[in-house]
Amino acid sequence: MPPGKNFKIVVLGAKGTGKTAIIEQTLYGSHVVGTPLPSTIEDTYVANVLSEKNQPEQFRIYDTAGLDCQRPVVPRHYFSFADAYILVFDITKWETFHCLNALKVDIERNHGKKESPVIMVLGNKVDLELESRQIDSDIVQKWASKEKVNCREVSVRNKKALMDAFCWLATKLTPTPPNRGFSLKSIKKGSSQGGGFSAMGPAADV
Numbered sequence: 001m002p003p004g005k006n007f008k009i010v011v012l013g014a015k016g017t018g019k020t021a022i023i024e025q026t027l028y029g030s031h032v033v034g035t036p037l038p039s040t041i042e043d044t045y046v047a048n049v050l051s052e053k054n055q056p057e058q059f060r061i062y063d064t065a066g067l068d069c070q071r072p073v074v075p076r077h078y079f080s081f082a083d084a085y086i087l088v089f090d091i092t093k094w095e096t097f098h099c100l101n102a103l104k105v106d107i108e109r110n111h112g113k114k115e116s117p118v119i120m121v122l123g124n125k126v127d128l129e130l131e132s133r134q135i136d137s138d139i140v141q142k143w144a145s146k147e148k149v150n151c152r153e154v155s156v157r158n159k160k161a162l163m164d165a166f167c168w169l170a171t172k173l174t175p176t177p178p179n180r181g182f183s184l185k186s187i188k189k190g191s192s193q194g195g196g197f198s199a200m201g202p203a204a205d206v
Helices: 019-028 076-080 094-098 100-110 126-132 137-147 159-173
Strands: 006-013 042-050 056-064 084-090 118-124 150-153 196-202
Touching: 006 019, 006 159, 019 042, 019 056, 019 118, 019 159, 042 159, 056 159, 076 100, 084 094, 084 100, 084 159, 094 100, 100 118, 100 137, 118 137, 118 159, 137 150, 150 159
Parallel strands: 006 056, 006 084, 084 118, 118 150
Antiparallel strands: 042 056, 042 196
């Protein structure tokens, strides 16, 4: 089945939150935890994501430069084309979570499309929570509930959790159209929905 619409996803967060590691582990599964990565200016990736409805959707993912927590401002050119935003914070660094509210406000105020922006939040480095967690998960979930955003805690050690997050995003971006009539179809009990991720490699900048 060919992919559906090409969605543009912008990944934002403070410096050192692991945005690049999340993307590359999800696409390639080859990132080694603890391996240093060069600072990102801007990289673009293309991947086919299988939604929870088993519908392949194409994502163009923009990996952005780390933001300054003291003044987290979204680069203005992303607002003209982004379909969704992934906000990443590090559960071991309070300041990286604290800046999310300012980012969300900036996005909602300046998002260039008529539709409300789709926002997903990823709390990275959950594998370090026993020794280094600074942000209580209850605080995170209360904030996410108040702001009405999907928030998940992830680690690059757990590729499945990362894939599940991207599959949820694909599903959110392709809502089921309302039924406009009745039809009689046999329904097979015990059927299940799936999700998947097919990397297509880095893309040329646009």
